[in-house]
Amino acid sequence: MIVGLLFGLLFLLIALGLPIALSIGLPAIGLMLTPGVFPATVPIPALGQTIIQLLFAGVDSFDLLAVPLFMLAGAIMETGGISRQLIDFSDSLVGWVPGGLACACIVASMFFAGISGSAAADTAAIGAIVIPAMIRQGYPAGFAAAVVAAGGAIGVIIPPSIPMVIFGFLTNVSIAKLFAGGMMVGILFGVNFMLVAVWISWRRGYGLRQSFSPARLWKSLKEAVWAIGAPVIVLGGILSGIVTVTEAAALAVFYALFVSMVLNRELKWNQLPGLILRSQITAATILFIIAMAKVFTWLVAMKQTSQLLGTLVAALSLPPWGLLLLVMAVLLVVGCVMETTAALILLVPVLAALTPQMGVDPVQFGVLMVINLAVGMLTPPVGICLFVSCTIAGVGLGQISRAALPLILSAFVALLVACFWPPLTLWIPSLIYP
Amino acid sequence: MELLQTISRGINHAIEKLLLLIGASICIILFAQVLFRYAGASLGWSEEVSRHLLVAITFLGGTAAYKRASFIGLKGIGHRLGPTIQAGITIALQLLTLALFGVIAWFGAVYTLKAWEHTSSALLIPMSIPFAVIPIAALILVVHVLADITQTLGRKRP
Numbered sequence: 001m002i003v004g005l006l007f008g009l010l011f012l013l014i015a016l017g018l019p020i021a022l023s024i025g026l027p028a029i030g031l032m033l034t035p036g037v038f039p040a041t042v043p044i045p046a047l048g049q050t051i052i053q054l055l056f057a058g059v060d061s062f063d064l065l066a067v068p069l070f071m072l073a074g075a076i077m078e079t080g081g082i083s084r085q086l087i088d089f090s091d092s093l094v095g096w097v098p099g100g101l102a103c104a105c106i107v108a109s110m111f112f113a114g115i116s117g118s119a120a121a122d123t124a125a126i127g128a129i130v131i132p133a134m135i136r137q138g139y140p141a142g143f144a145a146a147v148v149a150a151g152g153a154i155g156v157i158i159p160p161s162i163p164m165v166i167f168g169f170l171t172n173v174s175i176a177k178l179f180a181g182g183m184m185v186g187i188l189f190g191v192n193f194m195l196v197a198v199w200i201s202w203r204r205g206y207g208l209r210q211s212f213s214p215a216r217l218w219k220s221l222k223e224a225v226w227a228i229g230a231p232v233i234v235l236g237g238i239l240s241g242i243v244t245v246t247e248a249a250a251l252a253v254f255y256a257l258f259v260s261m262v263l264n265r266e267l268k269w270n271q272l273p274g275l276i277l278r279s280q281i282t283a284a285t286i287l288f289i290i291a292m293a294k295v296f297t298w299l300v301a302m303k304q305t306s307q308l309l310g311t312l313v314a315a316l317s318l319p320p321w322g323l324l325l326l327v328m329a330v331l332l333v334v335g336c337v338m339e340t341t342a343a344l345i346l347l348v349p350v351l352a353a354l355t356p357q358m359g360v361d362p363v364q365f366g367v368l369m370v371i372n373l374a375v376g377m378l379t380p381p382v383g384i385c386l387f388v389s390c391t392i393a394g395v396g397l398g399q400i401s402r403a404a405l406p407l408i409l410s411a412f413v414a415l416l417v418a419c420f421w422p423p424l425t426l427w428i429p430s431l432i433y434p
Numbered sequence: 435m436e437l438l439q440t441i442s443r444g445i446n447h448a449i450e451k452l453l454l455l456i457g458a459s460i461c462i463i464l465f466a467q468v469l470f471r472y473a474g475a476s477l478g479w480s481e482e483v484s485r486h487l488l489v490a491i492t493f494l495g496g497t498a499a500y501k502r503a504s505f506i507g508l509k510g511i512g513h514r515l516g517p518t519i520q521a522g523i524t525i526a527l528q529l530l531t532l533a534l535f536g537v538i539a540w541f542g543a544v545y546t547l548k549a550w551e552h553t554s555s556a557l558l559i560p561m562s563i564p565f566a567v568i569p570i571a572a573l574i575l576v577v578h579v580l581a582d583i584t585q586t587l588g589r590k591r592p
Contacts, residue, residue: 017510
């Protein structure tokens with residue numbers, strides 16, 4: 001009853017246009033203080049104290065510190081010429097195939113994903129350069145924007161990944177293992193997207209053909225070697241256990257600063273305060289959701305929702321694979337209509353308890369959940385990658401959504417492979433952490 | 435009315451300066467943490483300080499995000515129902531938001547005073563200091579929301 005009211009108010013407030021963080025916090029805090037929700041023996045001041053403690057505990061975490069830091073690293077890389085170098089290198093590597101620039105965009109997004117943890121940052125950094133170039137080469141604006149958005153969604157699958165940090169924080173699953181688990185899936189997504197882009201470009205004659213030039217490849221490799229080195233250092237540092245995820249995020253900031261300011265000389269000192277401030281505020285919008293959601297999920301947990309859901313699932317008596325498919329379908333729908341972080345935070349505490357019944361490893365489930373939400377970033381009405389990309393390209397949401405459809409379908413295929421072939425997510429973690 | 439908006443802008447200006455300082459400090463503290471650990475002299479305080487600074491980013495950054503209208507959300511269905519209903523919805527949501535931050539400010543202040551006796555594990559400072567961020571941020575948000583409400587009302591009158 002209370003839980004139904006909680007979710008009902010949440011969706012109502014979001015529909016009325018209240019920001020998500022407040023739409024989560026308002027019903028949760030409001031209902032906690034409503035007489036009758038808790039027994040009269042619990043005094044209101046005690047509940048007030050609980051609210052404040054929950055808000056604090058929701059974000060009092062060393063792991064979550066990685067969120068603003070990975071955002072800052074991405075912002076510095078974008079401003080400091082690193083994304084341009086990655087695109088040049090990718091273009092000389094794969095630009096000779098049909099739809100070459102579209103492929104190059106996805107390869108560059110994958111490299112960028114190796115240091116940035118956010119799909120929106122990935123989309124913005126690559127899209128700002130690639131979309132105008134693709135339009136100049138004769139690609140339709142909607143298609144260019146869709147390819148960039150798809151590449152951007154890989155940003156949260158290939159580590160580092162902010163949603164994986166949040167999943168690990170909420171479930172105590174090792175964030176480093178989640179990162180290791182995301183690598184092969186991320187590459188599979190990239191290859192899938194490239195195949196679709198090549199096929200469509202070849203069929204419809206999009207883009208210009210250029211010949212492969214070893215000399216250009218060598219030149220762009222020399223220029224991009226520091227940019228390509230960034231993922232090696234960040235991921236290598238985390239997976240070898242030299243630094244924690246959060247420390248790696250801080251190192252990523254300094255590495256990006258070194259490349260942008262000392263080597264490329266494209267980032268000026270006076271630009272730095274703006275970047276720091278912007279990334280702090282962007283991070284705060286996510287962290288604020290996390291803090292508010294802590295109160296919300298606490299109230300949901302107090303009302304024994306997980307047990308209820310467990311009983312309900314047992315009553316369905318689905319086989320493990322059926323339950324897994326059902327959960328994935330629910331996640332996809334939620335990912336379409338809700339913002340990623342909010343969806344993750346509200347669903348993880350409830351769904352992670354079902355992993356034994358689904359017959360999946362918690363690491364695999366974490367990666368699956370992040371993939372699902374990544375697909376959600378590509379689907380209207382609430383897809384952050386689509387939003388960022390269509391703003392850059394100047395096309396409407398409808399146009400980009402139609403162009404993105406084949407890419408979304410290929411993402412479904414990759415998602416199903418990840419669901420039913422565990423080595424895709426678990427093989428690399430098992431190699432690194434035997 | 436004008437005064438309220440001037441105050442709101444002034445506070446936000448100061449908060450953004452503070453956020454810049456906090457962001458830069460976190461990077462430097464964590465970098466130092468790695469350096470000192472491999473130099474064989476781990477810092478005992480760096481993790482706790484950076485965690486508390488993250489709480490500060492969340493709530494103070496939240497006030498700046500509110501001011502810049504960069505909280506994530508949908509456009510809302512109100513704009514399809516005509517300007518009068520839209521204005522009504524906007525005011526209602528602003529009043530609810532005001533109540534939410536008012537409640538957080540009140541309970542936050544009460545708890546912050548109470549937490550004076552608890553000390554943090556590494557620095558041994560009173561927990562009131564990190565907790566104080568919550569009521570302060572909530573109070574700033576109350577000012578921002580009030581400034582917004584006066585703006586909405588001012589827009590409707592002429």
